[in-house]
Amino acid sequence: xxxxxxxxxxxxxxxxxxxxxxxxxxxxxxxxxxxTNPHRKSELLLKSNPVHKKVPVLIHADKTICESLIxxxxxxxxxxNGPSILPSDPYDxxxxxxxxxxxxxxxxxxxxxxxxxxxxxxxxxxxxxxxEAFINCSKGKAFFGxxxxxxxxxxxxxxxxxxxxxxILSGAKFLDETKIxxxxxxxxxxxxxxxxxDVMLETHMLLExxxxxxxxxxxxxA
Amino acid sequence: xxxxxxxxxxxxxxxxxxxxxxxxxxxxxxxxxxxTNPHRKSELLLKSNPVHKKVPVLIHADKTICESLIxxxxxxxxxxNGPSILPSDPYDxxxxxxxxxxxxxxxxxxxxxxxxxxxxxxxxxxxxxxxEAFINCSKGKAFFGxxxxxxxxxxxxxxxxxxxxxxILSGAKFLDETKIxxxxxxxxxxxxxxxxxDVMLETHMLLExxxxxxxxxxxxxA
Numbered sequence: 001x002x003x004x005x006x007x008x009x010x011x012x013x014x015x016x017x018x019x020x021x022x023x024x025x026x027x028x029x030x031x032x033x034x035x036t037n038p039h040r041k042s043e044l045l046l047k048s049n050p051v052h053k054k055v056p057v058l059i060h061a062d063k064t065i066c067e068s069l070i071x072x073x074x075x076x077x078x079x080x081n082g083p084s085i086l087p088s089d090p091y092d093x094x095x096x097x098x099x100x101x102x103x104x105x106x107x108x109x110x111x112x113x114x115x116x117x118x119x120x121x122x123x124x125x126x127x128x129x130x131x132e133a134f135i136n137c138s139k140g141k142a143f144f145g146x147x148x149x150x151x152x153x154x155x156x157x158x159x160x161x162x163x164x165x166x167x168i169l170s171g172a173k174f175l176d177e178t179k180i181x182x183x184x185x186x187x188x189x190x191x192x193x194x195x196x197x198d199v200m201l202e203t204h205m206l207l208e209x210x211x212x213x214x215x216x217x218x219x220x221x222a
Numbered sequence: 223x224x225x226x227x228x229x230x231x232x233x234x235x236x237x238x239x240x241x242x243x244x245x246x247x248x249x250x251x252x253x254x255x256x257x258t259n260p261h262r263k264s265e266l267l268l269k270s271n272p273v274h275k276k277v278p279v280l281i282h283a284d285k286t287i288c289e290s291l292i293x294x295x296x297x298x299x300x301x302x303n304g305p306s307i308l309p310s311d312p313y314d315x316x317x318x319x320x321x322x323x324x325x326x327x328x329x330x331x332x333x334x335x336x337x338x339x340x341x342x343x344x345x346x347x348x349x350x351x352x353x354e355a356f357i358n359c360s361k362g363k364a365f366f367g368x369x370x371x372x373x374x375x376x377x378x379x380x381x382x383x384x385x386x387x388x389x390i391l392s393g394a395k396f397l398d399e400t401k402i403x404x405x406x407x408x409x410x411x412x413x414x415x416x417x418x419x420d421v422m423l424e425t426h427m428l429l430e431x432x433x434x435x436x437x438x439x440x441x442x443x444a
Contacts, residue, residue, distance in 0.1 A: 051324065051351065065316045067323065077312035090299035094287045101289065102273065129273065 006031040009045055009057040011038055013201065013209045015158035016068035017056040021199050022154045023075040027082035069100055072154055086151045092137070096144070099133050100155035102126070107159050120172050123163070130156065131180040138182075142189050149196055153186075160187045161201030165210060168203070228253040231267055231279040233260055235423065235431045237380035238290035239278040243421050244376045245297040249304035291322055294376055308373045314359070318366070321355050322377035324348070329381050342394050345385070352378065353402040360404075364411050371418055375408075382409045383423030387432060390425070 006024065008031055010017030017033075024031050036045050036055050048057045049066045057064060058071045065074045076085040086093050106126035114122075137144045137152060144152035163174050177184045191200050228246065230253055232239030239255075246253050258267050258277050270279040271288045280287045280296065287296045298307040308315050328348035336344075359366045359374060366374035385396050399406045413422050 060313075063313045065313070065320070067320055070316050070319045070323070073319065074312055074316040077315060090296055091282075091285045091287070093299060094292050094296040097292045097295065098287070098289055101292070 005061045007059040008033045009036045009042075009048060009059070010055040011035060013206055014038070014055055015162055015201065016054075018158040018199065018201055019068040019154050020056045020058055020071050020075070022149070022157065022196050023072045023085055025199055026085060026149060026154075026195055027075055027079040029075070029079055029082075069104070069155065072151065076151075083148055084150070085145070085154065087145065095133075095137060096151045096155075099130065099137070099144075099152055103130070103155050103159065116170070120170060123166075123172075123174060127174055127180050127183060131183050134182045134186060138186075143186065149190065149193055153190065157187075157190050157196070157200065160190065161203055161206050164203040165206045168207060169210070227283045229281040230255045231258045231264075231270060231281070232256070232277040233258060235428055236260070236277055237384055237423065240380040240421065240423055241290040241376050242278045242280055242293050242297070244371070244379065244418050245294045245307055247421055248307060248371060248376075248417055249297055249301040251297070251301055251304075291326070291377065294373065298373075305370055306372070307367070307376065309367065317355075317359060318373045318377075321352065321359070321366075321374055325352070325377050325381065338392070342392060345388075345394075345396060349396055349402050349405060353405050356404045356408060360408075365408065371412070371415055375412065379409075379412045379418070379422065382412065383425055383428050386425040387428045390429060391432070 048064045065071050175184050270286045280293045287293050397406050
């Protein structure tokens with residue numbers, strides 16, 4: 001079921017918007033991305049997500065859904081004809097939800113009020129646990145979701161581009177083959193998977209966005 | 223499907239443990255509650271939830287699931303014979319997940335590092351939005367979930383007892399019929415619903431627990 005009554009309010013460099021885009025690609029759902037500046041909130045954004053006032057927002061016909069992981073689950077529930085995004089087994093689903101929530105806790109919430117070294121430490125620690133999670137969830141297959149890209153691949157995959165940017169900016173080495181070999185190879189597979197490779201966030205483009213924002217913020221405070 | 227191979231690691235006054243207990247009651251699943259002191263973490267707790275080291279933990283045969291809302295969804299997925307906990311419609315499910323996450327953000331995460339007045343303000347604000355959410359979700363029926371107790375009823379219902387305790391301790395009035403009439407009547411219905419009334423957290427018992435902890439903490443610092 002491909003429809004064109006699907007709109008995503010988002011900004012392409014946002015890892016959370018990227019999750020929604022990946023899920024729509026997997027389900028072959030046509031959509032329109034309405035670029036929405038997260039710093040200058042549009043009327044449509046404020047009306048669509050009055051509680052959090054954040055992207056992404058998915059508008060499907062007359063329905064509005066917010067919060068990236070909730071949107072991804074909605075997409076899986078609403079377009080049942082495409083490949084499944086969440087695992088079908090109740091326990092596997094629970095584990096996927098657990099690690100997805102963990103990713104947001106470690107990689108999103110960490111960024112706001114902590115010292116740089118503490119943040120880097122949290123990311124390292126998180127990736128080591130996620131390496132183990134990958135081994136358990138993938139059961140020897142290519143992705144967290146098995147043979148194809150699933151919920152956890154989306155939840156973590158959207159962060160890979162920004163992790164690489166953080167490596168460049170901080171000098172840290174996150175995607176280290178000696179420490180997390182499975183995750184490093186998993187990330188490479190994501191960037192070459194026919195289903196999502198054209199929506200994976202590219203490091204050089206994110207770096208450009210970052211530099212642009214830095215320049216704007218320097219100019220504003222000058 | 224009622225089994226006795228279900229164990230909950232928890233402490234009965236915990237609202238998050240209460241969610242799991244409510245969901246098991248709704249599904250008529252027999253379980254054993256292993257009282258687990260959250261301040262003196264048992265070996266079993268550390269082994270079962272090495273990432274967060276927190277209750278509740280659900281152990282179902284050889285499977286271990288953590289995080290209350292994830293456990294409730296697991297219970298709904300694993301025991302399909304009982305009444306549904308999450309709505310069946312994809313959009314209604316998304317909305318239920320959205321507000322459940324909101325409840326945790328407003329009522330749990332608020333408690334950790336903020337001034338008392340800021341916390342009370344957040345709770346007021348949250349309840350006003352949840353009053354609106356109730357009107358939209360219940361569609362004129364008794365519960366968020368419609369005719370019977372569902373996911374959002376569980377997510378918020380577990381907090382009612384502690385809200386009443388906070389009212390007594392702070393002098394604030396949260397469950398105010400002039401401001402949130404639908405939620406006040408909804409809470410009364412929960413406390414008399416045949417399915418969950420015997421597991422709803424009672425104010426006087428929670429107050430006793432609170433006073434005991436206060437006394438212990440005073441003694442420890444004396």
